[in-house]
Amino acid sequence: MLLLGIDVGTSSIKASVVDAASRAVLASAQYPETETGITSLQPGWAEQSPEMWWLHVQEAILKVNASKKYNPADIGAIGIAYQMHGLVLVDKEQRVLRDSIIWCDSRAVPLGEKAFQEIGEEKCLSHLLNSPGNFTASKLAWVKQEEPQVYERIDKVLLPGDFIAMKFTGETTTTIAALSEGIFWDFKNNSVSEDVFNHYGFNYRHIPQVHEVFSVHGLLRKDIADTLSLRQGIPVAYKAGDQQNNALSLNVLEPGEVAATAGTSGVIYSVSDQLTWDPQSRVNSFAHVNHTAKKNRVGILLCINGTGILNNWVRKISGAHFSYAQMNDAAAQVPAGSNGLRILPFGNGAERMLNNKTVQAHIHNIDLNLHGAAHIYRAAQEGIAFSFRYGLDIMRSNGLSPAVIRAGKANLFLSDIFLDAFVNTTQVPVELYDCDGSVGAAIGAGIGAGAFQSAKEAFTGMKKLRSVEPGSKNGYEAAYRQWSSLLEAQLNTSISQLKK
Numbered sequence: 001m002l003l004l005g006i007d008v009g010t011s012s013i014k015a016s017v018v019d020a021a022s023r024a025v026l027a028s029a030q031y032p033e034t035e036t037g038i039t040s041l042q043p044g045w046a047e048q049s050p051e052m053w054w055l056h057v058q059e060a061i062l063k064v065n066a067s068k069k070y071n072p073a074d075i076g077a078i079g080i081a082y083q084m085h086g087l088v089l090v091d092k093e094q095r096v097l098r099d100s101i102i103w104c105d106s107r108a109v110p111l112g113e114k115a116f117q118e119i120g121e122e123k124c125l126s127h128l129l130n131s132p133g134n135f136t137a138s139k140l141a142w143v144k145q146e147e148p149q150v151y152e153r154i155d156k157v158l159l160p161g162d163f164i165a166m167k168f169t170g171e172t173t174t175t176i177a178a179l180s181e182g183i184f185w186d187f188k189n190n191s192v193s194e195d196v197f198n199h200y201g202f203n204y205r206h207i208p209q210v211h212e213v214f215s216v217h218g219l220l221r222k223d224i225a226d227t228l229s230l231r232q233g234i235p236v237a238y239k240a241g242d243q244q245n246n247a248l249s250l251n252v253l254e255p256g257e258v259a260a261t262a263g264t265s266g267v268i269y270s271v272s273d274q275l276t277w278d279p280q281s282r283v284n285s286f287a288h289v290n291h292t293a294k295k296n297r298v299g300i301l302l303c304i305n306g307t308g309i310l311n312n313w314v315r316k317i318s319g320a321h322f323s324y325a326q327m328n329d330a331a332a333q334v335p336a337g338s339n340g341l342r343i344l345p346f347g348n349g350a351e352r353m354l355n356n357k358t359v360q361a362h363i364h365n366i367d368l369n370l371h372g373a374a375h376i377y378r379a380a381q382e383g384i385a386f387s388f389r390y391g392l393d394i395m396r397s398n399g400l401s402p403a404v405i406r407a408g409k410a411n412l413f414l415s416d417i418f419l420d421a422f423v424n425t426t427q428v429p430v431e432l433y434d435c436d437g438s439v440g441a442a443i444g445a446g447i448g449a450g451a452f453q454s455a456k457e458a459f460t461g462m463k464k465l466r467s468v469e470p471g472s473k474n475g476y477e478a479a480y481r482q483w484s485s486l487l488e489a490q491l492n493t494s495i496s497q498l499k500k
Contacts, residue, residue: 005442079445081245082161108138131281136182169218237448249440262412266307331378343383385421
């Protein structure tokens with residue numbers, strides 16, 4: 001059986017076809033080639049068009065089919081990974097009612113903070129494992145409050161992966177993992193949260209039927225099958241948020257195992273068998289892909305909005321049409337610590353690990369006679385690595401102590417500059433694997449469709465590409481401490497401005 005995996009990212013869609021028998025990746029394609037933009041109608045807002053995602057998904061599938069490396073009719077199941085926490089609203093005709101309010105949008109923070117206080121902090125944390133924050137439920141509350149004419153037309157509330165599965169199949173379903181990432185799920189009662197629904201005044205009929213992550217979420221419609229040269233009736237057999245899916249693709253499924261990514265945003269994701277939470281909800285806990293009512297598998301997620309997006313911004317505004325590889329080569333000529341240049345990367349909305357404050361990005365200590373473009377390239381990557389260390393220390397304060405972190409060799413983990421800073425700042429070894437979200441989604445589809453007997457079987461033979469061990473700290477500890485002092489000063493400045 002061949003398996004089709006779709007990764008609905010913020011910047012593009014990727015599709016991969018995997019042979020279930022050999023686990024070989026037969027072909028992959030990305031669409032579009034350039035990065036998709038984010039609509040920001042006001043500061044702190046971030047939206048994208050779900051119909052644009054669907055158009056790009058189809059183009060990515062047609063592009064990977066055009067490789068001629070397999071027969072599309074041999075594809076037997078579809079899996080979907082998607083950007084987490086987005087809000088998609090559809091009416092009874094499954095028409096999109098407004099653009100999706102996506103993961104890095106900050107507008108709902110005040111509503112989430114009010115819910116946290118009025119439901120009760122202890123109850124939110126012990127039942128939801130999180131503050132409502134600016135997650136999907138709070139975004140829906142914003143629509144209810146600010147766009148009542150849209151809210152009144154809602155038939156179903158979907159996460160981005162639920163929407164793409166609906167377009168393939170015509171069916172609307174969701175999962176406990178999806179509901180938990182939206183802060184709709186009560187872990188103690190193993191049900192949709194009455195507290196959240198009562199507080200916000202939501203309608204239970206807006207929630208689709210709940211399925212397991214690895215299960216049939218609908219069968220491919222004939223018209224879509226004909227358009228994409230696929231077989232009618234094959235199942236969408238898996239859908240998961242991108243970070244849960246990334247952990248799956250790295251075979252991070254059991255307690256104590258840890259995964260990381262560093263794309264547009266940065267994530268450390270650890271699996272626990274306990275219903276655990278951070279008292280300040282700076283780190284968030286969601287149901288993992290293999291979580292059940294009888295067997296807890298909770299993903300503890302540190303998310304940093306401003307990571308790879310900073311590296312991309314630096315590339316765009318530098319004035320030179322450098323590739324990332326050329327930027328890395330230039331940065332390698334600068335010593336560790338960037339000769340004192342420090343960059344805070346938090347320019348992509350409210351940061352949960354900073355108590356939902358919008359700190360913005362900052363460049364500190366510029367010496368006009370010393371620092372050049374290469375210093376900025378290096379300081380940006382070091383600042384991103386330092387933000388991971390800052391977040392990991394929060395996770396450590398809650399009892400996490402990773403022995404090793406697994407990551408796909410992609411995005412910032414392609415950079416030796418970033419790897420050196422990450423490993424020697426966190427003092428945790430990193431193992432790199434050849435995997436990505438669309439391949440993980442394809443493997444997930446195989447598990448859901450029964451092509452593999454278990455997740456363990458699905459990852460038999462998985463090979464490590466490289467291990468990077470901490471060595472000398474190379475001055476990173478002193479640089480990190482100065483960086484964290486600058487961050488704390490900025491946080492105090494932000495707090496002072498809020499009080500005025």
